[in-house]
Amino acid sequence: MQVAVPMTPAKGTSQATAQSRSHDTEEARELTGSQILCEALIREGVELLYGYPGGAIMPFYDALSSYSQLHHVLVRHEQAAAHAADGYARVTGKVGVCVATSGPGATNLVTGLATAFTDSIPVVAITGQVAWSLIGRDGFQETDILGITQPITKHNFLVERVEDLADIVHEAFRLAQGGRPGPVLVDVPKDIQQGKTLYRPSASVTSIEHFRSTRTPQIAPGAIARAAKLIAQARKPVIMSGHGVILSQAYTELQTFAEKSDMPVITTLLGLSALPETHRLAIGMPGMHGPAHVNKAIGDADLIVGVGLRFDDRVTGKVSEFAPHAQIIHIDIDASEMHKVKPAAVPIVADAKEALSALTEAIEPGNHEAWLQEIRGWETAANERGTIVQGQEYPDPADILAAIRAETKGEAIVVSDVGQHQMWTARFYNWTRPNSHITSGGLGTMGFALPAAMGIKMGLPHETVWVVAGDGGIQMNIQELATLKQQGVAVKIAIMNNGYLGMVRQWQQFFHNQNYSETPITGPDYVKLADAYGLKGMRITKREDVARAIHEAMETEGTVLIDFVIEAESNVYPMVAPGKAITDMIEENTEEI
Amino acid sequence: MANEKPGAQATARSNGGEISAAEARTQSITRAGQSNAPEGAARTYRLVIQINERPGAVDRVVGLLRRRRARMQTLTIGRSEQPDVARVTAVIDDSEVAVEQVVEQLRKVVDVQQVTLFSSEQLVERELALIKVQSDPRHSRAIIELGQQFGAHVADVAPATVTLEITSSTAQVEQLVQQLQPFGICELARTGSVAMTRAQ
Numbered sequence: 190m191q192v193a194v195p196m197t198p199a200k201g202t203s204q205a206t207a208q209s210r211s212h213d214t215e216e217a218r219e220l221t222g223s224q225i226l227c228e229a230l231i232r233e234g235v236e237l238l239y240g241y242p243g244g245a246i247m248p249f250y251d252a253l254s255s256y257s258q259l260h261h262v263l264v265r266h267e268q269a270a271a272h273a274a275d276g277y278a279r280v281t282g283k284v285g286v287c288v289a290t291s292g293p294g295a296t297n298l299v300t301g302l303a304t305a306f307t308d309s310i311p312v313v314a315i316t317g318q319v320a321w322s323l324i325g326r327d328g329f330q331e332t333d334i335l336g337i338t339q340p341i342t343k344h345n346f347l348v349e350r351v352e353d354l355a356d357i358v359h360e361a362f363r364l365a366q367g368g369r370p371g372p373v374l375v376d377v378p379k380d381i382q383q384g385k386t387l388y389r390p391s392a393s394v395t396s397i398e399h400f401r402s403t404r405t406p407q408i409a410p411g412a413i414a415r416a417a418k419l420i421a422q423a424r425k426p427v428i429m430s431g432h433g434v435i436l437s438q439a440y441t442e443l444q445t446f447a448e449k450s451d452m453p454v455i456t457t458l459l460g461l462s463a464l465p466e467t468h469r470l471a472i473g474m475p476g477m478h479g480p481a482h483v484n485k486a487i488g489d490a491d492l493i494v495g496v497g498l499r500f501d502d503r504v505t506g507k508v509s510e511f512a513p514h515a516q517i518i519h520i521d522i523d524a525s526e527m528h529k530v531k532p533a534a535v536p537i538v539a540d541a542k543e544a545l546s547a548l549t550e551a552i553e554p555g556n557h558e559a560w561l562q563e564i565r566g567w568e569t570a571a572n573e574r575g576t577i578v579q580g581q582e583y584p585d586p587a588d589i590l591a592a593i594r595a596e597t598k599g600e601a602i603v604v605s606d607v608g609q610h611q612m613w614t615a616r617f618y619n620w621t622r623p624n625s626h627i628t629s630g631g632l633g634t635m636g637f638a639l640p641a642a643m644g645i646k647m648g649l650p651h652e653t654v655w656v657v658a659g660d661g662g663i664q665m666n667i668q669e670l671a672t673l674k675q676q677g678v679a680v681k682i683a684i685m686n687n688g689y690l691g692m693v694r695q696w697q698q699f700f701h702n703q704n705y706s707e708t709p710i711t712g713p714d715y716v717k718l719a720d721a722y723g724l725k726g727m728r729i730t731k732r733e734d735v736a737r738a739i740h741e742a743m744e745t746e747g748t749v750l751i752d753f754v755i756e757a758e759s760n761v762y763p764m765v766a767p768g769k770a771i772t773d774m775i776e777e778n779t780e781e782i
Numbered sequence: 783m784a785n786e787k788p789g790a791q792a793t794a795r796s797n798g799g800e801i802s803a804a805e806a807r808t809q810s811i812t813r814a815g816q817s818n819a820p821e822g823a824a825r826t827y828r829l830v831i832q833i834n835e836r837p838g839a840v841d842r843v844v845g846l847l848r849r850r851r852a853r854m855q856t857l858t859i860g861r862s863e864q865p866d867v868a869r870v871t872a873v874i875d876d877s878e879v880a881v882e883q884v885v886e887q888l889r890k891v892v893d894v895q896q897v898t899l900f901s902s903e904q905l906v907e908r909e910l911a912l913i914k915v916q917s918d919p920r921h922s923r924a925i926i927e928l929g930q931q932f933g934a935h936v937a938d939v940a941p942a943t944v945t946l947e948i949t950s951s952t953a954q955v956e957q958l959v960q961q962l963q964p965f966g967i968c969e970l971a972r973t974g975s976v977a978m979t980r981a982q
Contacts, residue, residue, distance in 0.1 A: 335838055339845055344892040347837065364892065508814065525886035529815040 217389040222351040222382040223252035226315065229358035231258050232390060235286050237277060237647055238262070239270035243290025244330055246317030248382035262647070262676055265668035267294050269640035271301020272666070274312045276641030279627055280602060281648040284365050290317045292330030296337065300634060303341040305372040307631030308459060309436060311365035312372040318347065320380040334376050343371035351384035368404055369523040370436065406522065408539045408547060416518045416535045417551040423492035425560050426452045429475065432459035432630065433497015433521060439542035440623040443496070444468070446545045451555040453564055455483055457498050459630040462620035472564055476504040477765045478612040481774055482567035488772040490515045497521060497541040500530035501631065510770035520544040584735045584753045586613045586685055592739040593655050593683065594618060601653040602627060602645055606638035606662035609691040612761040614657050636665025642680045643673055660686040660712045670722040673748045681742045682750040684715060687757045695760045699775065715752035728752045815883030824877035826855060828905065828977050831870040831888055832862060832896040839893035843870055850887050851878035856974025867895060871976045900977055907977040910949045912937060913959060916966035917944040925965055932958040943968055
């Protein structure tokens with residue numbers, strides 16, 4: 190049971206607010222833990238936080254209303270707070286912050302933290318905890334959130350003394366951002382929030398440099414020269430660019446390196462948009478739903494320069510048959526990624542930006558035009574960005590994506606959920622703007638897109654943000670429509686509604702004898718639903734109405750939800766069966782259509 | 783137990799600007815970090831993990847060893863020469879994960895200060911065991927004499943049992959336990975290994 194205390198956004202200038210403005214002075218003041226928490230967040234540059242009050246975090250919420258610099262967004266479920274903080278961090282490069290009470294509030298954050306952890310996103314979660322004296326007694330709303338989140342955070346803290354609180358908050362921010370980013374949780378018992386101590390802002394700067402996890406590693410001597418030598422010898426090299434390139438914002442460095450070396454560039458799901466897909470060297474996405482020519486290129490390649498990727502199983506397929514002829518130069522900021530899945534000939538533990546610059550400098554200009562043409566020759570009509578479903582009256586997923594792209598001139602940030610629509614979006618959108626593609630890649634969290642989009646839009650209020658979701662995933666955090674309405678935040682939502690948990694149905698079709706066990710799904714009337722939330726909704730059932738609907742959504746103020754009723758049983762092609770080699774693809778059977 | 787991989791080396795400190803174990807290796811690596819060892823090639827390793835004495839630090843190490851599939855044979859936790867730093871000695875086998883992978887993963891744990899991977903030539907290794915052996919007046923002398931051959935002390939004598947205390951290498955402890963089996967072992971408590979490098 191969480192006690193929802195109505196929050197009045199305080200715009201006044203209370204005494205505490207006036208005091209917080211002077212946080213650069215040396216003067217020590219006696220503050221409560223809750224006030225210190227607010228002060229420390231402000232010192233870290235936090236402006237937005239997503240959360241939900243409840244018993245054990247109430248002292249913090251009491252103090253919060255006096256700090257007008259901190260804009261708190263009351264979500265409708267704590268999972269959404271974690272996803273919103275995650276989305277905010279993905280596009281701003283800053284740390285996203287979410288807040289929850291103890292017990293169920295904290296456990297509701299878990300999926301969001303795991304999502305951020307798997308995709309290396311800097312998030313700080315603040316959770317209330319029962320009073321120190323009650324810990325271990327199974328108090329009301331007590332859970333061991335440290336134990337629960339230990340494997341899904343970079344680190345977590347239980348604050349034992351109010352005197353330590355400020356330092357811990359600053360440590361949490363350093364840890365979340367440093368090295369390979371990730372979520373950090375700070376659990377604050379209620380009595381620590383209420384306790385008082387002298388707070389001197391300038392004293393609470395922690396020396397956390399001894400933590401390896403916060404540092405950017407230096408490139409090992411000789412590694413760049415060894416890599417350059419392999420690059421010079423390669424006849425069929427490819428670059429595989431992953432999320433690390435986006436996290437490092439190494440877009441220019443990637444393009445410069447690709448152009449100088451003249452290597453074809455493959456971008457993983459989370460690496461999409463780092464290099465414009467219109468670039469002559471951009472060949473597409475690898476793996477389970479990558480187009481055939483990309484997987485064939487990997488199969489034929491004699492060198493892979495992998496940058497900021499971890500050779501996840503959705504990329505490699507059967508590892509023993511992945512890139513059988515290729516040596517690997519592996520660049521990653523995390524040393525534990527080296528050799529983890531594929532042994533690398535040259536491991537380079539470094540930030541992507543730095544390593545790509547160094548490599549570019551070390552190599553001679555290359556020419557791989559013949560190899561590029563060979564790959565282009567494998568491209569088939571099915572891989573072209575066109576229609577997904579032929580000869581149907583229903584809106585075509587590719588048309589929907591093309592219309593969003595046309596309407597926004599490719600400038601929108603598109604947030605996809607998880608499933609078939611996610612793969613269509615990845616494959617057919619034609620990404621040209623760096624970091625415009627946001628999705629839960631590693632954990633594959635359904636329900637991610639809508640709350641993440643809220644965080645993205647609030648982080649970059651002048652950008653257009655589109656959600657593309659399935660009719661399964663959208664129902665997992667649909668309650669956030671209320672938050673969007675309350676906050677006056679406008680995101681545009683396209684539901685690709687096929688009445689199925691489509692990706693699971695596709696697997697059932699291929700691997701379970703079309704036994705569509707528990708995949709047919711109904712939804713609400715989305716037009717009425719949007720209306721009930723005070724938002725505009727549309728239902729589009731005809732192909733010719735797609736572009737008009739997208740245009741109308743853009744012309745309409747506020748959040749708009751469009752229910753695109755699509756063909757029920759269209760599939761994502763090609764597909765590599767789990768555990769198979771990526772060169773062993775299930776291609777589209779045109780007779781079925 | 784002592785089948786070390788030849789050439790396994792103590793790795794550099796984790797808290798400097800050092801090169802990772804993966805990068806430092808010059809010979810080419812053929813086994814992926816997170817994969818099974820080839821049939822019959824699994825080996826045991828001793829890891830010394832120095833951790834900050836903060837709540838949860840041991841959990842983090844133990845949890846990581848489990849998640850990354852390092853099979854733990856023994857684990858000891860105790861104080862070190864530095865205040866606020868605990869020393870964890872873990873004996874693991876690499877049947878399901880390469881030891882270098884475990885080392886690099888451990889180094890990411892915030893409360894881990896240093897991870898050292900030992901080969902047996904480089905280290906002094908000891909464990910302590912208390913062995914309660916069934917006895918009667920006819921056998922007690924033989925039990926005590928056997929123990930003395932291994933440098934064991936008598937910790938406790940009762941009419942029906944003799945409890946020996948041995949501090950020695952793991953191999954020696956195992957031998958003594960084996961040789962005491964015919965008398966009947968009532969209870970056995972072993973600490974697991976602690977280890978440190980030999981002075982040069």
